[in-house]
Amino acid sequence: MIRLSNKAKTLIFLKKKKLDNHIIIPDLLIFKKRNFLNSSKTVVDKIRKKFKKKIIIRSSALDEDVENDTNAGKYFSCTSNLKSNDLLKNIYKVCSFLKIDDHFIVQTFISNPRLSGVIFTRCINDNAPYIVINIDYSKKTNLITAGKYNPTMKTYYIHRSLKYVPLKFKKIIKLISSLEKITKNDRLDVEFAQKGKFIYLFQCRKLLFKKKTISLNSELINIEKKIIKIFKLQPAIFGKQNMLSNMADWNPAEIIGVKPYPLAISLYKEYITDHTWSVQRKYFGYKDVSPYPLMYNLGGSPYIDIRIDFNSFLPANLKDTICEKIINYYIKFLRKNVAYHDKIEFFCLPTFYNFFTKNKLKFLSDYENKLYFAELKKITIKNLDIELIKNEKNKIKELISKQLEIESKKISNLQKIFLHSYYCKKKGILPFASIARKAFISKSIFESFLNEKFINRELRDNFFLSIKTISKEINKDLINLKNNKIKKVNFLKKYGHLRPSTYDIDSKSYKENFSNYFDLKNINYIKDKNSFLLTNKLKKKIKSKIYGIISPKNLMEYIETTISLREKFKLEFTKTIDYTFTNLKKIFKNLKINEQDIKYIDFKTILIASSELSLTKYRDILLKNIKLNKDNYKKSSLIKLPDTINSCKDIYFFELAKGKPNFITDKKITAKIFFIHKQKKLNNLKNLINKIIVIENADPGFDFLFSYNIAGLITKYGGPNSHMAIKCEELNIPAVIGVSNLINNFRNNDTIEIDCLNKKIRNI
Numbered sequence: 083m084i085r086l087s088n089k090a091k092t093l094i095f096l097k098k099k100k101l102d103n104h105i106i107i108p109d110l111l112i113f114k115k116r117n118f119l120n121s122s123k124t125v126v127d128k129i130r131k132k133f134k135k136k137i138i139i140r141s142s143a144l145d146e147d148v149e150n151d152t153n154a155g156k157y158f159s160c161t162s163n164l165k166s167n168d169l170l171k172n173i174y175k176v177c178s179f180l181k182i183d184d185h186f187i188v189q190t191f192i193s194n195p196r197l198s199g200v201i202f203t204r205c206i207n208d209n210a211p212y213i214v215i216n217i218d219y220s221k222k223t224n225l226i227t228a229g230k231y232n233p234t235m236k237t238y239y240i241h242r243s244l245k246y247v248p249l250k251f252k253k254i255i256k257l258i259s260s261l262e263k264i265t266k267n268d269r270l271d272v273e274f275a276q277k278g279k280f281i282y283l284f285q286c287r288k289l290l291f292k293k294k295t296i297s298l299n300s301e302l303i304n305i306e307k308k309i310i311k312i313f314k315l316q317p318a319i320f321g322k323q324n325m326l327s328n329m330a331d332w333n334p335a336e337i338i339g340v341k342p343y344p345l346a347i348s349l350y351k352e353y354i355t356d357h358t359w360s361v362q363r364k365y366f367g368y369k370d371v372s373p374y375p376l377m378y379n380l381g382g383s384p385y386i387d388i389r390i391d392f393n394s395f396l397p398a399n400l401k402d403t404i405c406e407k408i409i410n411y412y413i414k415f416l417r418k419n420v421a422y423h424d425k426i427e428f429f430c431l432p433t434f435y436n437f438f439t440k441n442k443l444k445f446l447s448d449y450e451n452k453l454y455f456a457e458l459k460k461i462t463i464k465n466l467d468i469e470l471i472k473n474e475k476n477k478i479k480e481l482i483s484k485q486l487e488i489e490s491k492k493i494s495n496l497q498k499i500f501l502h503s504y505y506c507k508k509k510g511i512l513p514f515a516s517i518a519r520k521a522f523i524s525k526s527i528f529e530s531f532l533n534e535k536f537i538n539r540e541l542r543d544n545f546f547l548s549i550k551t552i553s554k555e556i557n558k559d560l561i562n563l564k565n566n567k568i569k570k571v572n573f574l575k576k577y578g579h580l581r582p583s584t585y586d587i588d589s590k591s592y593k594e595n596f597s598n599y600f601d602l603k604n605i606n607y608i609k610d611k612n613s614f615l616l617t618n619k620l621k622k623k624i625k626s627k628i629y630g631i632i633s634p635k636n637l638m639e640y641i642e643t644t645i646s647l648r649e650k651f652k653l654e655f656t657k658t659i660d661y662t663f664t665n666l667k668k669i670f671k672n673l674k675i676n677e678q679d680i681k682y683i684d685f686k687t688i689l690i691a692s693s694e695l696s697l698t699k700y701r702d703i704l705l706k707n708i709k710l711n712k713d714n715y716k717k718s719s720l721i722k723l724p725d726t727i728n729s730c731k732d733i734y735f736f737e738l739a740k741g742k743p744n745f746i747t748d749k750k751i752t753a754k755i756f757f758i759h760k761q762k763k764l765n766n767l768k769n770l771i772n773k774i775i776v777i778e779n780a781d782p783g784f785d786f787l788f789s790y791n792i793a794g795l796i797t798k799y800g801g802p803n804s805h806m807a808i809k810c811e812e813l814n815i816p817a818v819i820g821v822s823n824l825i826n827n828f829r830n831n832d833t834i835e836i837d838c839l840n841k842k843i844r845n846i
Contacts, residue, residue, distance in 0.1 A: 102260055
C-alpha cells in the first residue's frame with residue numbers, strides 16, 4: 083500500500099503516473115500560506131500567468147489526509163476569476179482556515195460538467211465492500227462536498243464484485259480501478275467530474291478504517307438464489323412478475339427496522355407475517371393465500387412479497403381471469419413507480435369499495451369492472467357491521483384475561499411464552515389486524531368527504547382531533563400524575579409495557595426507563611376538542627351515496643370507533659411482547675446465559691423447545707443458535723440492500739431511493755431539528771420542546787414524544803397509514819413521514835421549514 087500524503091502531494095504524485103486517456107487531473111499550482119502572506123503579488127502574478135480561465139482555490143493543510151485523520155470538510159474552497167483584487171480576496175478566504183505552513187492549491191475550474199460526484203470505494207462507517215457514489219447533476223462541482231441540502235444528488239451502491247454494473251458507470255469504475263491499482267489501496271475518497279468523454283479528478287484521499295475487510299460474495303449469491311426462487315411463478319397465486327419492498331404491508335422497516343436483531347424479525351414473523359396476517363384477510367372476505375408467508379428475511383433485512391400481498395387483497399370469489407389481469411397490471415405499475423411502495427393502498431389496487439368516489443379501473447372492461455367492484459362492495463358492506471366490532475372487542479378482553487391468567491400460573495417461563503404466543507395471535511393480532519383494516523376503510527371514506535367537498539379542511543381536522551385516542555389518554559394520565567391525581571404505579575400498569583421499538587428486547591420499556599422518557603415538569607397539555615357535529619346537510623350527502631346500507635349516524639360512529647380502537651387494540655396486544663421478554667430474561671438467567679445475547683435468539687428455537695430436554699441440553703441448543711445468529715448478524719449488518727427489489731441484480735447495484743414523503747396536516751412551520759438515535763439515551767428531554775424531531779423509524783413505544791410540545795416530526799420510514807402518520811394526524815402535528823435518504827441532508831440543530839400544504843421541506 084502506498085502512503086498517500088496531503089491533497090496537493092497526492093495530486094502531483096498521480097499526475098506523474100500514467101492514467102487512462104479519459105482521466106484528466108486539471109492543471110494546478112501549489113503555494114504555501116507563509117509565502118503568500120510574504121509576497122502576495124508574486125503568487126497572484128504566477129496564477130494569472132499560468133491560468134487563462136476561471137480557477138478554483140482549494141486547501142491542502144498539513145493535517146489533511148494524514149495517516150490517522152483526513153480532517154475532511156474542515157477547510158474551505160472557492161472559485162475565482164483572474165482579476166487581481168478578486169484573486170487576493172478569495173485566497174485570503176481559503177487561507178483564513180489554514181495554519182502558517184499549510185498549502186493551498188490553485189486549479190483550472192471545470193465549468194458545467196455533465197455530472198460531478200464523490201466516490202467512497204468502501205462504506206465509510208463500517209468498511210462494507212460497496213462502492214458508494216454520490217452524483218450531482220446540477221452542473222455544479224461543489225454542492226455535494228458543501229454538505230448542504232441537495233435535491234439533485236443521487237446515491238448509488240455498487241458491490242465490489244462489480245456484477246451487473248450499468249454501462250454508464252463503466253468509466254467511473256475504470257477510474258476507481260486505476261486509482262486503487264496505483265495507490266495499492268482499496269479505501270479511497272475520490273472527487274471527480276465528468277464532461278464529454280473525460281473524467282476530471284479533483285481529489286484522491288484515503289479512507290481511514292481499521293476494521294477487517296469482508297467480501298460478502300457468498301452471502302449475496304445466497305440472497306440472489308433466494309430472490310430467484312421467490313420470483314418464480316407460484317401455485318394458486320396470480321401474477322407473472324414480482325417485487326419486494328420493506329414497507330408495502332405491515333411496514334417492517336418502520337416497525338422493526340431495516341436491520342433488526344434475529345429475535346425481533348423472528349418474533350414479527352411468528353406473530354404476524356408467517357400466518358396470522360393471511361388468516362385475517364381470509365376472514366375479511368379476501369383470497370386465502372396461505373401457507374405463503376408475507377415477509378422474507380434477506381441478508382438480515384425484512385422484505386414484503388408484493389405478489390403475495392396483492393393476491394391477499396383480491397376478493398375470494400373473483401374470477402381468475404380478472405385476478406390475473408389486476409395483479410399483472412399493478413405489479414408492473416409499482417415496479418415502474420417504486421416511490422409508491424409504502425403507499426400501495428393509496429396508489430395501487432383498490433382494497434375496498436368506496437361509496438363516495440368513482441370505482442372504475444381503466445385497464446378492465448366495463449363487465450370486469452362491474453364484477454370486481456361488486457365483490458369488493460360485498461366485502462365492504464359485510465365489514466361495515468358494527469356488531470362485528472363487538473366480537474373483536476370481546477377477543478381483546480379475552481386476551482387481557484389470558485395474559486393475567488398465564489402470568490399467575492405456576493408453570494415454567496417457557497410454557498408461559500408458548501401460551502402467550504398462541505393467545506396473542508388468536509385473540510390479539512387477529513382482532514387488531516381486522517380493526518386496523520376497518521380503520522383504514524373508515525379514514526379513506528372520511529377523507530372522501532373532504533375530496534368531494536362535503537366538508538372543509540377545518541371540519542375534517544376537528545373530527546380527528548375529537549377522537550379519543552391512546553395518545554390523548556396517556557397525556558391526560560401524565561397530567562394527572564403531575565398533579566398527584568393518580569399514582570405512578572397505576573400509570574405504569576396501563577402503559578409500562580410500551581417501549582420504543584416494540585420488538586427490540588434491548589429497548590427499555592416505560593416502566594424500566596420512565597425518567598428518561600417523561601419529564602413531568604415539561605408535559606404538554608393536549609386540549610380536548612368537542613365531538614364532531616353531524617349536520618343535517620352532511621347527513622343528506624352521505625345518505626345519497628350510501629342509502630339502504632348504513633345510516634349516516636351509524637357510519638360516523640363506525641368511523642370514529644374503528645379509528646379509536648386501532649391504537650387501543652395495539653396497546654393491549656403489545657403487552658404480550660413485554661411478557662414474552664420478561665419470561666425470556668428469566669429463562670436466560672436460570673440457564674446462566676448473558677441477557678445481552680437474547681436478541682440473537684431465533685424465536686422459533688424458543689417455541690419448539692421440547693419439555694423432555696434436560697436443562698443442560700436446552701442450554702446448549704440456545705447457545706448454538708445464539709453463536710450462529712451472532713456470526714450471521716455481523717455479516718448481514720454489512721449487507722446493503724435497496725428499499726425495493728425488482729430483480730436479483732438490484733442487490734449488487736442500486737440507487738438509494740428518495741421516495742415520496744407523506745406530509746401530514748396543511749401547516750407550515752420553521753424550527754430547529756433534534757435527532758433521536760435509538761442507540762443513545764435521551765438525557766435532556768427539554769431538547770424536544772419546540773423542535774422538529776427527526777427519527778429513522780418509530781412505533782407505538784415512541785408515543786412519549788407527543789407528551790412534549792414538539793414543533794413537528796420527520797421519519798425516514800413510514801407511509802400515510804403508518805403509526806406516526808396517524809398520531810400526527812390525530813394531534814394535528816405537522817409531519818413528514820417517510821423521507822427516505824433525504825434524512826441524510828439534515829444535521830442536528832439545523833433550522834428547517836416544513837410546508838405541508840405545498841409538500842415542501844428545506845433548510846433555512
